[in-house]
Amino acid sequence: MHEDRQQFIQGVRDCLPTLLGYIGIGAAFGIVGASSNVSLLEIALLSLLVYAGSAQFIICALFVVHTPIPVIVATTFIVNLRHFLMGLAIAPAFSQYSMKQNVLLGTLLTDETFGVAASKLTKQTKLNASWMHGLNITAYLCWLLSSLAGAMLGQWIEEPTVFGLDFALPAMFVALLIIQLQQQAAGKLMHLLAVVGYTIIFMVVFSFVVPSHLAVLLSTMSAATIGVLTKR
Amino acid sequence: MTISTTMLLIIIGCCLVTLIPRIAPFILLKKVSLPKWMTDWLSYIPICILTALIVQGMWTAEQGKLIISWHYMLALIPTVIAALWTRSLAVTVIVGVVAMALVRMFS
Known part of the structure; x- marks a missing residue:
């Protein structure tokens, strides 16, 4: 039990360097959502239930031009299908844990937490589930809070792109790729x-x-x- | 605090189609273990998918033509250097965001 808690805290710590990316993109999403006439509650629910950075931007963009619902859902499916490949690549590292744990790990898997986990996997074959929960849950909460903060800021700011916040995500992918290559x-x-x-x-x-x-x-x-x- | 029926349906639909591919591999691989060639193949996925996600922003395709995003290309240069030099996620993200803001300011 004590060991699990330590691993969880280590996961939270390992998430900290990525938080800046979540804050940047989350805030940008809130601003875009607010300027696409998506309400605060809708922004919160999107971040809470869909929880997928780029897909959420696309949903807002399609919503604002009155795209039919099935088209929006199908587009989201294709955009997020990459998580299936990511899951296949890291799920074997958690096969020793219960089904419940595995479902929870999959539910909160994102590009960034996948990147952090994958860079650990270059050195080991198994990963600790509590560590991954710490990583995932920190990222999830941060995403939710920053998109809400962005939605409130959105009343004053119309174009998040001027600040370069939208580049936080590709910048993080660059770092994750290079760190993996260097290992x-x-x-x-x-x-x-x-x-x-x-x-x-x-x-x-x-x-x-x-x-x-x-x-x-x-x-x-x-x-x-x-x-x-x-x-x- | 309002929610339209349309948005509610969109959120429910998008939640399901995002959740299923996310959890399916974890359920699947709990039951079966993969053959060696498959795990070999999967070991390339992180590097390929990160590369593809970075490249995705380099251009937009319109009517069979690729329009290169020079802002994105320019901002990538200091970002790559920062990542190589510092090996730090946080520093790389800050450098990237500042670089992009500067590129946009001066163009």
Whole structure:
């Protein structure tokens, strides 16, 4: 029990460096929501129940131009389908825990908590569930609070993009990617950099033919396949 | 504090389609363990998906043409340098946000 608590606190700590990203994007979302005529309660429920950064922006953008509900739901499905791949990649690290624990871990999985967990997995094969809960729950609360704060700020600010807050998310992805690459052994690094290159090429190609969120999924799966085939 | 029926339906629908792909792998992999080639393949997912998510913002596709977002490209440069140099999530995010704000201010 004591051990679990320590792990949970460590998870909270490991989440702290990512909070700035959540605050930036959460606030930007609240501002965008408020300027799309989405009420404070609706913003809170979106953050509480959908809890998916980029999808929430897209929902507001589609909502404001009166897109039919099934189209909005289908778009959200495609945008968030990447979590399925992320889940597949880290779920085996938690297979020793109960089903209840695993469902809870999946429920709160985000790009960032996945990134933090995946960078731990370069050094170990199993992860502690309490640690992951600490990480997930901190991120979740921070997202909720900052989107509410943003919604209130939104009464005064109309364009969050001027502050560069929207760039917090890609900046965090850059850091997570580079930290993971730096943890690799020199021999494997060249191979992984090549895989990064393939991913970029696939993104260019797929961007011509499918919407960008689908391009993310297809490029990831294609580049991972080439990665396996070209591994020595 | 209001909520429209339309938004309520959107939230319920989007909640379900987001939740199911999130928890499915955790339920699935609790029951079955994956073959070696599959875990090999999955080990590439973090790096590929992070790369793809970064690249996603570099351009928008319109009518078969890619329009490059130069603001995004410019802001990426100091962000990458900050990440390589500091290996810190927090510092990288701050550098990125400030860089983007400056790029927009001077263009």
